[in-house]
Amino acid sequence: MKILYAASEAVPFCKTGGLADVAGSLPPALAAAGAETAVILPLYQSVREKLGSRLQFLCYDYVDLAWRHSYCGLFSLEERGVTWYFLDNEQYFRRPALYGYLDDGERFGFFSRAVVRMLPHLSFWPEVLHCNDWQTALIPIYLKDDGVREDRYRSIRTVLSIHNIEYQGRFGPETLGDLFGLDHGWADDGTLLMDGDVNLLKGAILCADAVNAVSPTYAEELKYAYYAHGMESILRRCSYKLSGVLNGIDTVRYNPETDPALAARYSAADPSGRAEDKAHMQKILGLQEDPSAPVIGIVSRLVAHKGLDLICEVLHDMMELGVQVAVLGKGDDQYEEFFRWASRQYPGRLCAHLGYSEEIAMAIYSGADLFLMPSRSEPCGLSQMIAMRYGAVPIVRETGGLKDTVRPYQAWQDSGNGFTFASYNSGDMLYVIREAVELYRSSPAAFRRLERRGMEEDFSWNRSAQKYLRIYADITGRPAEAKPAPEPAPAAKPAPEPAEEAAKPPAAKVRKSTKKGTANRSVPGKKAKPAEKESV
Secondary structure, three states, X not given: OEEEEEOOOEOOOEOXXXXXXXXXXXXXXXXXXXXXXXXXXXXXXXXXXXXXXXXXEEEEEEEEEOOEEEEEEEEEEEEOOEEEEEEEOHHHHOOOOOOOOOOXXXXXXXXHHHHHHOHHHOOOOOOEEEEEOHHHOHHHHXXXXXXXOOXXXXXXXXXXXXXOOOXXXXXXXXXXXXXXXXXOHHHHOOOOEEOOEEEHHHXXXXXXXXXXXXXXXXXXXXXXXXXXXXXXXXXXXXXXXXXXXXXXOOOXXXXXXXXXXXXXXXXXXXXXXHHHHHHHHHHHHOXXXXXXXXXXXXXXXXOHHHOHHHHHHHHHHHHOOOOEEEEEEOEOHHHHHHHHHHHHHOOOOEEEEEOOOHHHHHHHHHXXXXXXXXXXXXXXXXXXXXXXXXXXXXXXXXXXXXXXXXXXXXXXHOEOOEEXXXXXXXXXXXXXXXXXXXXXXXXXXXXXXXXXXXXXXXXXXXXXXXXXXXXXXXXXXXXXXXXXXXXXXXXXXOOOOOOOOOOOOOOOOOOOOOOOOEOOOOOOOOOOOOOOOOOO
């Protein structure tokens, strides 16, 4: 099966959130399972600087977006059994950040149009085109639109993954034709119009052959107004093609037996090294080096839907339990100021590092005894999986992927892998924190068994890849001819990367256009042609 995965970010090339982790891990897992897989991304400035001469220039063409006629270069890279394509246009992508510009709608409208336009230049014609969030939501719409005129586009089946429905790609109605180059009929029949605005995510949900949420519970939650941000009726209408597949984590990258970032390595069978990692974490964060004090770790964006208001309400009660708290994150000013104040109130017992540091994040995952995620909503969540992988016992609210990955501790049958609460209120959260601290202090053996069950959970992408292949098989009508994905190498040795596919895509012929367009190309060894001025 031939799969093209379209996303606006992917590790290790560019990242702002969880989408990048998915886009960087799922395609290699699909390739390992036997599918011919490629990923297509924008060629951001940061990607160009990072990859440099490793990028192979294939060809260029011109992309029409409404009245614009703009250059689009195609670069590629072979890595981990996947072909990674990058679409180049310096006017849109040569910028310091990935998102946050006033013309983001035009930028990703161009990217979506370019994905469809450049399909003939790729090494294969995809059977499935997998899109992600609003930045690629126009792709299923453009395929439907072009399919009216060109039969070849009708053969492509589309999947849309919703990573966070809060971000929908909403723009004024005047953008339909002038910005995105679509006929007014797309608004007249209600496909793209919602509450007076053009809503790209709504259009993609209606046009895609399959819609996927990033956890089974989140897929169900999207049918209710509390979680769906106004899209509940659309998701209920499309429930026949809506499914949920839990994300995974890179179990080779996140492996406490081989992770070079740890002060000491350890395993589920022999977790003795965690004591050294706990001491290391306390030292670098300025906490009292007390091995008996239960440490609660928080690695999160400091925003409201992460449940930070619950922590603010009962922090004093938490600290009365004799715990230490390690916070890492950045976000809203009100929460940053609160944790600055709390650090002054509890010196040596509460540390807040306001920013992001991979070193400190790994120190918290490997050194904390408990990991707190009281989210109001959480489509999937990766932090709780990483925490369990490193032996930190999660305390979570039962929502989205948190409910799908964390099973509540049951003392009477010694089961579960964490602590959970259902109602979004600080009293219930405080109750389970007390329960967890009590188990840590009064029943160390039971707590270690709980910790070990979390470390032994299978959060690899192999399982998720098989479920995605079944979705692809359902919409194409083809059996999923996938081979079982190989098991990760023993933890004592770093797993080798899959061998690259032998054949690289043949370089396509350069298309020469007689039309005059915006030539923002970058060809190795050639000076880029200056961009023509456009009115936007």
